[in-house]
Amino acid sequence: MMICKRYFNNVNSYDVSTNISENIISVSACIRKAGSVNRMWRFHIMFDKKINRRSIIKGIIATGAFGVLDSVFTIEPTDAAQVGPNDTIKVTKIKTFVLKNSWVFVKISTDAGIVGWGEMLKDDAKACAAGAMEVGDYLIGQDPCRVVHHWQAIHRAAFYRGGPIKTAILSGIDQALWDIKGKVYGVPVYKLLGGPTRDRIRVYGNVNKKTGVNAMKVGAGGTKYVEGAKHVSEVAERFKALREKYGDGVDIGIDFHGKVQPPTAMLLVKALEPYNPWFYEEVVQCLNVDVMAEIARKTHIPLATGERIFTKWGFREVIEKRAAQILQPDVNYAGGITELKIIAGMAEAYYNPIAPHNPNGPCSLAASYQIAASIPNFLVQERGDREHELLAKPLEPIVGGYRPIPKDPGLGITIDEDKLMAEVGEPRPYMPRFDRDDGSVVDW
Secondary structure: OOOOHHHHHHOOEEEEEOOOOOOOOOEEEEEEOOOOOOOEEEEEEOOOOOOOHHHHHHHHHHHOHHHOOOOOOOOOOOOOOOOOOOOOOOEEEEEEEEEOOOOEEEEEEEOOOOEEEEEEOOOOHHHHHHHHHHHHHHHOOOOOOOHHHHHHHHHHHOOOOOOHHHHHHHHHHHHHHHHHHHHHHOOEHHHHOOOOOOOEEEEEEOOEOOOOEOEEEEEOOOOOOOOOHHHHHHHHHHHHHHHHHHHHHOEEEEEOOOOOOHHHHHHHHHHHHHHOOOOEEOOOOOOOHHHHHHHHHOOOOOEEEOOOOOHHHHHHHHHHOOOOOEEOOEOOOOOHHHHHHHHHHHHHOOOOOEOOEOOOOHHHHHHHHHHHOOOOOEOOEEOOOOOOOOEOOOOOOOEOOEEEOOOOOEOOOOEOHHHHHHOEOOOOOOOOEEOOOOOOEEOO
């Protein structure tokens, strides 16, 4: 899956499509009597060769007639399904969108009129968007419901596998395919994954009495290899004040963001322990797992990591070496829904909970919710309290710090394409950071 320069001529919106002929089919349909759900009359219709079931469904979707008719075709397993269990469905188009805030979306269309949405890595946005288009060479014409098969094909077709960009491309496409499959069967994705495993999803973000959110996260700075006592005590005093303000009734995590060097990280870890942090996140970069594991052994506070780790193979070492107790894979670039489900299963064997990383857009949040509702070892959803203006229909409100699990088919959301297109543009760059004292490059 090589990234082709020809797509960079129009970096903000990419489109690839093909026309695929439809098969002539006969269907079994039923009409529900107005006002009655249980009383049904079933009949068989043999369509004229120029008209088939899918064309009628397309017409109903296009005209909005689903909202007018009290009943539509009976399709297993639910009445929300848009395609019959024996109908064929094929991918016809892939389109990507790069937003000015650097979010990257992928939209996959089918000959059944069903579309799926996914989201990708926000860093290297143009490369991800162009790379997703390259996948169209394989995916267009395929059955979108063979999600795991396509995951394997896309991942293993590459000679050089993994890494942030290729895995991000795979992640966004995987989300979109699961979105389509959920809509095909008329159910949320978590029901196709064996869920629900819970009725509601705990979230953290901004502490709020109205919504009941009682969990948050703050940063811990420091760029020197060994910060002095003044810096360490200042960080500890700020967190102490925060703990005194909220008390023990609010869970407060501390995000080192991988920008703190190991000697300084160890100093901060010990200085902050008395104030009961919820967890320490990315105490160091995850490139040397042994260093993280050493820090984990020296503190009783759980370590969390995962936002920069890709696929099951990346998480294996972290899990086996007990380098972190809380895993934070990101559905946008750890491998999508398919891979997060596997990572969660690996983690469960070591009693590690999953707290999906999510500073991104609505598809990222919705896909993370599907994971939360389909695994037993879910802990909490980062920025699960966020509401997204790009949605045509708002998410269900948070009550008592928990959001109800999604009920709508697929990812459970509808993207407002007009609002999304208004945000398409040149993505904001991610620039290097420098030490303010000597000008050397620092992590961020």
